[in-house]
Amino acid sequence: MMGGRSENPELWTFLEALHYGQLLSGTVAAIERFGVFVALDEGPGHPVFPGVGFVTVPDLSWRRIEAASDVVRVGQRVSGEFLQFDTWNLEARLSLRALLPDPFQAFADSIAVGRKLRGQVTKLVPFGVFVQVADGIEGLVHLRELTRTPVPAPSDAVQVGDEVTVVVTEIDRERRRLALSRRQASPEHR
Structure with missing residues (x-):
């Protein structure tokens, strides 16, 4: 635990005043396996981490990425939506993807159930396979x-x-899921 209000009163006060959806900007300070630290333009620095802002890998992009470095680099200017005050780490959790159009919704607008698509198998799992049918859409x-x-x-x-x-x-727009069938795509053989 970083210590509460008494050890870092300025940081605590800054983080407590933030509200969900608020826009925060800063500079990427460090890239870790689990996410990205952002040194915010406003507010105090962090006593331990390279930045007060933190973005988990899934919140960097709508597409499935392997590593944070696929999307951002150290020193890059970024803006994100404030998600929550992580009181354990004394950091502001941010989402960069919240400010980007969701490619799934645009794709869903352009297709309908029953539509045939060509795609490439991207991953095999015990219960099926994932197929990429458009850029960033599986x-x-x-x-x-x-x-x-x-x-x-x-x-x-x-x-x-x-x-x-x-x-x-x-x-499924809400869960951003697309169910596909390869069996139903092949013509019936009687």
Whole structure:
């Protein structure tokens, strides 16, 4: 624990006054495996960390990224929406992606259930495969929707990098999930 109000009264007061959705700007001070520290333009510095602002990797971008360095670099100017005051670490949790248009919603506007799409297999999981159907947009093909004849594992049907044709079976805007079927995309053989 960083210590409470008494040890860092100025920082505590600054963080307590922030409200959800408020815009904060600063400079990327350090990039860690778990996220990015941002030295804020306003407010005091941090007694321990390189910056008072902190952005977790998922809050950097709408797309799935491997590392924070795919999106930002040290010294870069950034703006984010304030999410919460982390009282344990005495930091302001920020979201950079909150200020960017969500590509999923734009994609959902352009398609409908039943639509055929071409995509590339990006990941195999025990219950199915993820297929990228547009830039930054992935959908799940459940194992039972992968093939006409059931297979025990996704790797029996496809590999990462394979091009596949799929049909959109469900669009969940709220959870930003796309359900796809490869089985329903192939013509019926009687």
